[in-house]
Amino acid sequence: MRFTKMHGLGNDYVYVDGFSNTIDDPAALAVKIADRHFGVGGDGLILAMPAEDGVEADARMRMFNADGSESEMCGNGIRCVCKLVHDHGLGPNPTANPMRIQTGNGVLSLEYTLDGEGQVETVAVDMGAPILDLPAIPVDESKLDARLDNAVFVSMGNPHVVIYIDDDSDLVQPDLGAELERHPAFPNRINVHFVRVKSPEEVEVYHWERGSGATLACGTGACAVCVAGVLSGRTGRTLTAHLPGGPLKLHWEGDEGSKDGQVIMTGPAVEVFTGEWPDNG
Numbered sequence: 105m106r107f108t109k110m111h112g113l114g115n116d117y118v119y120v121d122g123f124s125n126t127i128d129d130p131a132a133l134a135v136k137i138a139d140r141h142f143g144v145g146g147d148g149l150i151l152a153m154p155a156e157d158g159v160e161a162d163a164r165m166r167m168f169n170a171d172g173s174e175s176e177m178c179g180n181g182i183r184c185v186c187k188l189v190h191d192h193g194l195g196p197n198p199t200a201n202p203m204r205i206q207t208g209n210g211v212l213s214l215e216y217t218l219d220g221e222g223q224v225e226t227v228a229v230d231m232g233a234p235i236l237d238l239p240a241i242p243v244d245e246s247k248l249d250a251r252l253d254n255a256v257f258v259s260m261g262n263p264h265v266v267i268y269i270d271d272d273s274d275l276v277q278p279d280l281g282a283e284l285e286r287h288p289a290f291p292n293r294i295n296v297h298f299v300r301v302k303s304p305e306e307v308e309v310y311h312w313e314r315g316s317g318a319t320l321a322c323g324t325g326a327c328a329v330c331v332a333g334v335l336s337g338r339t340g341r342t343l344t345a346h347l348p349g350g351p352l353k354l355h356w357e358g359d360e361g362s363k364d365g366q367v368i369m370t371g372p373a374v375e376v377f378t379g380e381w382p383d384n385g
């Protein structure tokens with residue numbers, strides 16, 4: 105089975121063409137193939153495949169974290185799926201621009217620019233409107249404790265908690281990230297983001313992702329950080345998030361006070377290499 109290793113700002117996944125390969129047990133394959141010592145190595149596995157029957161889209165993305173858990177969405181991943189579909193000519197409509205990709209958070213629209221060789225370079229994704237209703241994220245309010253007093257909860261189809269580091273304590277907090285990922289207030293676990301505000305337009309972020317641990321970038325997480333910044337009055341609707349792997353551009357559409365606009369995320373998609381895995385499972 106051929107695979108393509110790709111990344112968005114260092115958030116790296118093994119991508120498989122699900123238009124021509126059938127993967128019996130993608131969760132088990134994710135655990136094996138994402139292993140950085142015994143596999144290809146990555147933050148997980150992403151399949152680019154045909155949209156489900158009756159869904160109008162050019163492709164569908166399914167994403168699996170390194171521990172095999174499936175997530176509804178992946179911001180860096182969907183930019184790379186767009187590049188994979190376009191550059192490798194997958195599916196019925198590989199040059200569609202905008203391209204529509206089915207995800208666990210509905211069909212999203214992506215617009216891309218090409219480099220000098222005609223390959224996808226930068227992708228702007230309409231990530232949809234954030235979900236802020238606690239039970240829908242889901243967050244069990246009755247189980248929150250003092251550690252989460254100033255946290256902001258946002259779903260971009262997948263669940264996020266944003267924690268602001270307003271003093272000079274460390275931004276890089278893997279132990280707390282791992283603990284909060286499995287906190288009882290989060291029935292589906294959660295992605296954790298530690299944020300330091302640099303200015304109303306710029307933040308620095310450290311991510312602890314559900315199912316993959318520390319990553320160099322989290323696109324849905326950066327969208328949640330943009331939304332949380334507006335809700336908490338710390339940052340504006342247009343934001344550059346400096347992630348460990350590089351900067352990502354975010355914009356939450358809407359007038360002041362509006363909470364139902366779309367979040368637009370713009371960033372790079374990069375192919376690193378292709379290879380062959382011995383089997384499909």
Ligand SMILES: N[C@@H](CCC[C@H](N)C(=O)O)C(=O)O
Binds near residue numbers: 179
């Ligand atoms: N890195 C991703 C998010 C991947 C899924 C996440 N770990 C989850 O379980 O929800 C991104 O770029 O959004």
